[in-house]
Amino acid sequence: MTTSISHAVIPVAGFGTRMLPLSKSVPKELLPLGNKPAIHYVIEEAIAAGIKHIILVGHAQKSAIENYFDVNAELDTQLRQKGKDDLADSLNWLPSDVSVSMIRQGKPLGLGHAVLAARPIVGDHNFAVLLPDVVLNPFITDLSQDNLAFMIDAFNHNQQSQILVDQVADSDVHKYGIAKLCEGQSAPTINQNKLLKNKSFGVAGFVEKPNLKDAPSRLAVVGRYVFDNRIFDYLATTQPSVGGEIQLTDAIDALISTSGVQVTTMTGDSFDAGDMTSYMQAFIYFAKQQLAGNQ
Numbered sequence: 001m002t003t004s005i006s007h008a009v010i011p012v013a014g015f016g017t018r019m020l021p022l023s024k025s026v027p028k029e030l031l032p033l034g035n036k037p038a039i040h041y042v043i044e045e046a047i048a049a050g051i052k053h054i055i056l057v058g059h060a061q062k063s064a065i066e067n068y069f070d071v072n073a074e075l076d077t078q079l080r081q082k083g084k085d086d087l088a089d090s091l092n093w094l095p096s097d098v099s100v101s102m103i104r105q106g107k108p109l110g111l112g113h114a115v116l117a118a119r120p121i122v123g124d125h126n127f128a129v130l131l132p133d134v135v136l137n138p139f140i141t142d143l144s145q146d147n148l149a150f151m152i153d154a155f156n157h158n159q160q161s162q163i164l165v166d167q168v169a170d171s172d173v174h175k176y177g178i179a180k181l182c183e184g185q186s187a188p189t190i191n192q193n194k195l196l197k198n199k200s201f202g203v204a205g206f207v208e209k210p211n212l213k214d215a216p217s218r219l220a221v222v223g224r225y226v227f228d229n230r231i232f233d234y235l236a237t238t239q240p241s242v243g244g245e246i247q248l249t250d251a252i253d254a255l256i257s258t259s260g261v262q263v264t265t266m267t268g269d270s271f272d273a274g275d276m277t278s279y280m281q282a283f284i285y286f287a288k289q290q291l292a293g294n295q
């Protein structure tokens with residue numbers, strides 16, 4: 001696959017208050033889903049979509065995440081001395097042409113602020129953003145073609161930023177950024193057949209975490225984005241709004257008014273690994289898949 005998108009920003013600075021007490025001393029991103037930490041799947045997804053430079057936007061208490069993606073030379077030597085070369089090799093799974101770097105967010109001023117913190121590393125490149133609370137189901141889709149990979153392909157063809165959306169229940173609308181469709185655009189029926197093909201179309205805007213009565217649709221932003229680099233200019237001037245935070249959705253609205261933005265409907269399904277109930281369901285699902293021999 002040819003790609004113009006080689007950078008991905010992954011915000012990991014949050015404390016994970018919805019995951020306490022599990023997240024008190026272990027970053028929520030390192031909590032297991034089956035036999036691997038949740039963020040392992042997110043990085044695999046990015047790599048499968050062609051990403052080469054991964055930028056984690058973190059916090060002093062999140063250095064264990066950085067260590068997870070580094071080579072532990074002492075452990076590596078010890079395992080090889082004991083003849084456990086296969087185990088040592090399995091720990092060094094990151095492809096040699098993929099780099100993972102970490103930059104600090106500094107202050108907890110919101111998702112938009114976290115993404116902007118990656119600008120010194122991303123530079124002038126267009127880039128992807130993956131929110132690691134959302135783990136896409138890797139067992140029922142092809143990560144090299146679906147969802148993020150599809151969005152990168154769409155961006156390469158039409159240079160329109162892409163935002164992944166999925167239909168959510170009325171009771172969940174207040175948790176997400178909700179898409180406002182363009183006039184005349186009817187909401188696609190998704191989720192009835194989870195494996196419906198990805199589809200991209202223009203969008204009029206987004207409302208961050210609306211009340212149900214103010215929600216313009218049931219299409220929720222699920223945490224995968226492909227951005228034109230100009231999003232950084234808008235983030236740099238975005239003022240705090242919902243929750244007193246600098247919201248990525250506000251900068252996306254500004255981007256829509258000057259450059260095209262499309263939503264991409266999701267294929268397959270996803271888990272919210274940042275919410276205790278949903279995390280436990282995800283753990284059971286991943287564990288069952290792996291016990292059945294699927295990796």
Ligand code: G1P
Nearest residue numbers: 111131176177220221222223249
């Ligand atoms: C963020 C975004 C929201 C999106 C959600 C997906 O919210 O602001 O638009 O729908 O991620 O998980 P958060 O969950 O960080 O509050």
